[in-house]
Structure formats: structure tokens, C-alpha cells
Amino acid sequence: xxxxxxxxxxAMGGDNAPQEIVxxxxxxxxxxxxxxxxxxxxxxxxxxxxxxxxYPKEQLEIVNATEEIEMAESPVLAIRRKKDSSxxxxxxxxxxxKADAVVSAGNSGAVLVGGQIxxxxxxxxxxxxxxxxxxxxxxxxxxxxxxxxVDARPSHLVQFAKMGSIYMEHVxxxxxxxxxxxxIGAEEEKGNALVKETFPLLKACKDINFIGxxxxxxxxxxxxxxxxxxxxxxxxxxKLYEGVAGTLLSEVKKGMMSTLKSKIGGLLVKPALxxxxxxxDATAYGGAPMLGLKGLVVKTHGSSKATExxxxxxxxxxxxxxxxSAKIEEAIQLEKAQKETKKED
Amino acid sequence: xxxxxxxxxxAMGGDNAPQEIVxxxxxxxxxxxxxxxxxxxxxxxxxxxxxxxxYPKEQLEIVNATEEIEMAESPVLAIRRKKDSSxxxxxxxxxxxKADAVVSAGNSGAVLVGGQIxxxxxxxxxxxxxxxxxxxxxxxxxxxxxxxxVDARPSHLVQFAKMGSIYMEHVxxxxxxxxxxxxIGAEEEKGNALVKETFPLLKACKDINFIGxxxxxxxxxxxxxxxxxxxxxxxxxxKLYEGVAGTLLSEVKKGMMSTLKSKIGGLLVKPALxxxxxxxDATAYGGAPMLGLKGLVVKTHGSSKATExxxxxxxxxxxxxxxxSAKIEEAIQLEKAQKETKKED
Numbered sequence: 001x002x003x004x005x006x007x008x009x010x011a012m013g014g015d016n017a018p019q020e021i022v023x024x025x026x027x028x029x030x031x032x033x034x035x036x037x038x039x040x041x042x043x044x045x046x047x048x049x050x051x052x053x054x055y056p057k058e059q060l061e062i063v064n065a066t067e068e069i070e071m072a073e074s075p076v077l078a079i080r081r082k083k084d085s086s087x088x089x090x091x092x093x094x095x096x097x098k099a100d101a102v103v104s105a106g107n108s109g110a111v112l113v114g115g116q117i118x119x120x121x122x123x124x125x126x127x128x129x130x131x132x133x134x135x136x137x138x139x140x141x142x143x144x145x146x147x148x149x150v151d152a153r154p155s156h157l158v159q160f161a162k163m164g165s166i167y168m169e170h171v172x173x174x175x176x177x178x179x180x181x182x183x184i185g186a187e188e189e190k191g192n193a194l195v196k197e198t199f200p201l202l203k204a205c206k207d208i209n210f211i212g213x214x215x216x217x218x219x220x221x222x223x224x225x226x227x228x229x230x231x232x233x234x235x236x237x238x239k240l241y242e243g244v245a246g247t248l249l250s251e252v253k254k255g256m257m258s259t260l261k262s263k264i265g266g267l268l269v270k271p272a273l274x275x276x277x278x279x280x281d282a283t284a285y286g287g288a289p290m291l292g293l294k295g296l297v298v299k300t301h302g303s304s305k306a307t308e309x310x311x312x313x314x315x316x317x318x319x320x321x322x323x324x325s326a327k328i329e330e331a332i333q334l335e336k337a338q339k340e341t342k343k344e345d
Numbered sequence: 346x347x348x349x350x351x352x353x354x355x356a357m358g359g360d361n362a363p364q365e366i367v368x369x370x371x372x373x374x375x376x377x378x379x380x381x382x383x384x385x386x387x388x389x390x391x392x393x394x395x396x397x398x399x400y401p402k403e404q405l406e407i408v409n410a411t412e413e414i415e416m417a418e419s420p421v422l423a424i425r426r427k428k429d430s431s432x433x434x435x436x437x438x439x440x441x442x443k444a445d446a447v448v449s450a451g452n453s454g455a456v457l458v459g460g461q462i463x464x465x466x467x468x469x470x471x472x473x474x475x476x477x478x479x480x481x482x483x484x485x486x487x488x489x490x491x492x493x494x495v496d497a498r499p500s501h502l503v504q505f506a507k508m509g510s511i512y513m514e515h516v517x518x519x520x521x522x523x524x525x526x527x528x529i530g531a532e533e534e535k536g537n538a539l540v541k542e543t544f545p546l547l548k549a550c551k552d553i554n555f556i557g558x559x560x561x562x563x564x565x566x567x568x569x570x571x572x573x574x575x576x577x578x579x580x581x582x583x584k585l586y587e588g589v590a591g592t593l594l595s596e597v598k599k600g601m602m603s604t605l606k607s608k609i610g611g612l613l614v615k616p617a618l619x620x621x622x623x624x625x626d627a628t629a630y631g632g633a634p635m636l637g638l639k640g641l642v643v644k645t646h647g648s649s650k651a652t653e654x655x656x657x658x659x660x661x662x663x664x665x666x667x668x669x670s671a672k673i674e675e676a677i678q679l680e681k682a683q684k685e686t687k688k689e690d
């Protein structure tokens with residue numbers, strides 16, 4: 001058996017904290033002997049919540065933190081001022097090498113700021129993107145960046161492509177993953193200033209499998225394994241995915257309830273449909289990793305329930321086993337060396 | 346009865362030209378006595394295609410054009426060089442006031458370039474956005490801009506908001522339409538540089554009903570009547586809408602075919618589902634108007650069939666009746682006057 005992965009869990013973050021977060025932690029350690037969870041938050045509350053569960057005691061430890069970061073708080077101020085918040089304490093545990101990863105369903109902005117300030121960037125990484133997996137007809141694609149750092153530069157996108165490729169290959173197990181850049185047409189001369197500048201840089205990258213532009217229309221069918229874009233566009237893609245799917249499914253349900261005949265049909269269709277649609281359910285894939293940091297930071301949806309929290313915790317194991325941060329560090333060092341050689345030429 | 350609307354139809358543009366385009370024209374004039382179509386393209390071919398149809402002869406006229414613009418051609422070169430292409434000739438008819446509107450399923454870029462060069466911008470309009478209607482749970486929203494002119498400035502977005510509001514109110518009949526700007530969060534301080542700069546300008550506009558930021562997640566449920574964004578983002582939204590809906594529906598169908606029980610259920614559900622999903626079918630709404638021009642230019646999907654062509658032609662009537670171009674011109678003049686007064690203050 002492999003060595004233990006230690007996950008610091010922000011037990012007070014998210015809409016369903018602490019109940020669903022604690023439940024997710026318990027489920028994770030019950031499923032996997034190679035995980036230890038450091039449950040970070042108000043000790044009394046967490047002890048109380050844990051009372052109703054049976055679980056392997058040696059795999060869970062409470063770490064007391066007296067403060068909480070609210071969902072609507074200003075991220076920078078929250079991280080700067082609330083040093084004893086569950087999120088900050090959990091991140092410090094990763095920084096101090098007392099944990100391998102932190103999982104939080106809390107304030108997104110604070111997770112991004114905290115990741116950079118408290119966990120710390122890998123040397124040479126310019127920006128640390130948030131990269132969720134999105135469901136496609138072929139499986140999943142990594143959408144990188146969906147964070148809060150908008151108005152990216154071409155060199156940022158190039159690093160996103162490299163880090164995303166490493167994640168897809170070593171965590172998701174996709175050999176030689178394809179990389180596409182989100183664009184408004186397939187041709188190289190199309191796009192906005194950022195895409196036009198980035199395209200030739202990606203084309204020149206020997207360490208990624210760049211396949212060119214990807215139109216938004218083709219993302220759901222699985223056009224590329226790694227979908228590179230600037231965070232504003234990534235955010236729009238991620239949220240519209242959710243929005244269109246949600247609205248369409250509720251329209252389908254309404255349609256099924258409209259006549260007696262269709263109601264009967266709906267009942268017959270339901271079990272098969274559930275299986276199909278489950279593959280289009282983002283929660284199954286756990287949280288979004290923030291890449292380029294010295295440790296792993298996983299952001300799960302604010303509305304996460306136990307299942308998503310549990311999956312997010314389990315996903316940390318592969319990240320650690322595959323030494324993703326070390327692989328990213330190597331790639332960035334190689335990039336730097338290549339740039340310097342080029343300058344000397 | 347109102348006076349006749351004359352539509353110049355690019356009969357050679359699009360994947361299904363000229364058959365489906367001609368069929369669409371015939372359907373439109375059979376439905377409406379107040380439309381005359383100028384069918385622009387190679388005379389011999391069009392005469393031949395028309396042979397199989399019965400239609401009111403006085404409502405259709407062929408205008409010969411010896412050239413065609415291909416779908417993959419460079420837009421600027423095509424418009425500059427092919428002066429006798431079906432698209433250029435159709436646009437010239439609008440410029441020369443021989444037609445009220447032009448409808449084309451041809452090369453998108455060429456439509457945008459041709460609209461600006463051959464039809465001409467209204468004085469004071471900085472950019473001429475392409476603004477398709479997208480289906481929502483509440484009906485439709487106008488997504489403005491989805492054209493090819495990316496990297497917009499704040500003043501462009503403000504004009505989009507004004508022009509879009511006029512279109513929604515007077516063509517679609519939505520009183521005091523709500524306007525939202527696409528953003529990555531609801532708060533005013535969120536967004537990229539463009540959105541942050543544009544937000545206060547929209548807030549200060551007295552002639553529109555600005556409701557603030559709209560997250561992509563909420564677009565399908567009908568969060569705002571006019572959805573303002575820069576063209577790159579608009580293009581991503583439009584195409585992803587199509588992509589997610591397409592993939593999801595094919596997954597739903599696959600699910601229905603997976604077991605005998607679900608197959609029977611699928612048959613019972615089908616008629617009701619068809620009605621529901623029809624409201625989510627973009628083709629029902631005709632083409633996308635290009636706003637801010639001296640005449641109306643409507644771009645229909647390259648893969649348009651007769652139904653979409655017919656709907657696009659019919660939509661020109663309301664545009665003419667409501668004198669949209671004149672209303673836009675007034676709004677732009679008012680904007681200019683307001684700016685000058687402000688300077689003097």
C-alpha cells in the first residue's frame with residue numbers, strides 16, 4: 001500500500017458546512033485507508049457533529065480554528081485579517097508540510113488568494129489557474145483557467161497549457177492529452193489579440209500536444225482534453241455549461257409532465273435517463289484543482305454536498321502519488337532554460 | 346395593409362444554396378402579401394430552381410449576379426474584389442434604397458465587412474454588432490455582440506446596450522427591456538478591465554433599463570432581455586449554447602434507447618418533448634440582425650434551411666415598420682448631444 005495522503009479540510013467553508021463537509025470526510029476515510037483528514041474548524045462544533053458517525057478514529061484529527069471566512073467577504077481582506085480562520089489554518093498546514101492538500105468549499109476568491117499567499121506559488125509560475133473538469137460526450141476535459149485572475153497574458157496561457165497537460169496525463173490518466181485554445185473560429189488568424197498572440201507560442205511548444213483552436217460549440221463533444229482560455233472566458237464557459245444543462249433538463253422534465261401519455265413514458269424512461277445524465281453531472285468529478293502551487297489546493301463548489309467533498313478528498317491521493325507539483329516545477333524550469341538558451345542564440 | 350418590405354436575398358450564400366434559400370423565399374412570399382423578394386444570384390440557376398415552385402410572380406424578382414463568395418474566403422478581400430457577387434449586389438441594393446433589407450446565409454465575416462462598407466454605418470455608430478436572439482426559459486434574449494469585431498471598448502458596449510434595447514422593444518415587443526452585462530460575479534467590482542470600465546457607464550445611462558451584471562449561469566433562465574458583451578465572449582456563449590444543448594439532447598436520446606423499457610417510454614414521451622424542445626430551437630427565431638447600419642442586414646446560420654430563411658425574411662417587415670434604423674440614429678444623436686453638454690458643464 002502507498003503512504004498516507006494527508007488532507008486539510010476546511011470544515012467551516014461552503015453553504016452546507018459543517019454537516020456535509022464532515023460527512024464527506026467520514027465517507028472518504030471509510031473508503032480509503034491511505035487517507036488522513038485534518039478537520040479544520042471550531043473544535044466544539046466539529047466534535048459535536050462527529051458524534052453521530054462511526055469512523056476509523058486514527059484517520060481523522062480535529063485542528064481547532066476559531067474564525068470563519070464568510071462567502072461574501074472580500075477575499076484579500078479576509079485572508080489578511082482572519083489568520084485563525086478554518087481556511088487559513090488549513091492552508092498553513094499545507095505550507096508547513098503538515099498536510100499534502102487542502103480542500104475547501106468556501107469563498108472562491110479567498111481560496112485563490114489564500115492559495116497564492118499561504119500555500120505559495122512554485123518558483124517561475126506566473127499565475128495559478130483554477131482548472132475544473134467538465135463533462136463531455138467522451139469523458140472529461142480540463143477547463144483552464146476559471147479563476148478570478150482575469151485579463152491574462154499570452155505567457156500565462158502557455159503555462160496553463162503545460163500545467164493542464166501534466167494534470168490530465170498523470171491525474172486523469174489521459175496519455176498525451178490534446179490541448180486546444182478557445183477561439184471564435186478554427187483558423188489561426190481568427191481571434192482576439194490575446195488568442196492571436198498565444199496561438200503561435202502554443203504551436204511552438206514541443207512538450208504539449210497542441211491541436212489548435214477549439215470553438216465553444218465543440219467543447220461538449222470533447223474536442224480537446226485540455227481547454228485553454230483566459231479566466232473570464234473560462235468562467236463564462238463553466239457557468240453557461242451548468243446553466244444550459246439545468247434549464248434544458250427542467251424543460252425536458254416539464255415536457256414529460258405535460259400529458260398523461262408522456263407522464264407514463266417519463267416513468268419508463270427515468271431509470272435509463274438517470275444513468276446517462278449522471279455522466280453529465282459535474283459533482284461526480286470532485287473539485288477543481290488550483291495548479292502551480294507548492295501543495296495541492298482543491299476548490300469544491302460552494303453548494304457541495306458530502307459526495308463532492310468525499311470525491312475531492314480522494315482526488316488528492318493521485319495528485320500526491322504522481323507528485324504533480326514536482327512535475328509542474330520541472331516543466332517550468334525547463335521553460336525557463338529554453339527561454340534563456342533562445343536568448344543566447 | 347402596410348406598405349411592401351423589399352428584401353434582397355443572397356441566393357448563393359450558405360451551405361444549402363441555392364435550393365433551400367429559394368424555397369425559403371417562396372415560402373415567405375406565399376405567407377405574406379407585404380413582402381417582395383429580390384433574389385440575387387446567377388440568373389440561369391435561379392430560374393431553373395424556381396421552375397418547381399408555384400408562387401405569386403409579382404412578389405419575386407431575380408437580380409443577376411455573376412460571382413459567389415465562398416464560405417472560407419477572406420472577408421475583406423472577397424468584398425473588395427467580388428463586386429458582382431450575390432452578397433455584394435444584394436447589399437448594394439439596400440445601399441441604393443432599392444431594398445429595405447438584405448438576408449444572407451453566406452460567409453459571416455463577409456456579411457459583417459459588407460454591411461459596414463456596402464450598406465454603411467449610421468453616423469456616430471462606433472461598431473455594428475451582430476445580435477442573435479437566443480432561446481431562454483422565459484422566451485428569448487438578445488445577445489449583443491456575437492460578431493467578428495473582438496476587443497471592444499466600453500463606449501462600444503454602451504452603444505450595444507442602447508441599440509439592443511431599441512430592437513427588443515420595437516421588433517420583439519418587449520416593453521422597457523432589461524439590460525445586463527455578462528460578468529463573472531454579481532458584484533460591481535468584479536470583472537475584467539472592460540467590464541469594470543463599462544459597468545458605471547451603463548449604470549449612468551438614463552435611456553436603458555440596466556439591471557447590472559448577469560452571470561453566464563443565469564442567461565438560459567432569462568436573466569435579462571438584452572445581454573451585453575464583447576464579441577469574443579458573445580461568440581463563445583452562442584456556440585456553447587448550441588454545443589451543450591446538442592450534446593445533452595443526444596445523450597438523452599441515447600439514454601432512451603438503452604433498454605426496452607426506456608425505448609417504449611421514449612416513444613410515449615416523444616411528441617410532448619418535441620413541443621418543449623422546439624422552443625429551444627434557435628432556427629425558429631430567424632437570423633441575427635446586424636445593428637447600427639443604414640439598412641437592415643440579417644445574417645442567418647450558414648447551415649440554414651428554408652424555414653430559417655423564411656423566418657429571417659419575415660422578420661425584416663417589423664424592422665422596417667418600426668423604423669429601427671431611424672430610432673437607433675436618434676439614440677446615437679442624443680448620446681452625442683449628452684456628451685457635448687457634459688463637456689460644456
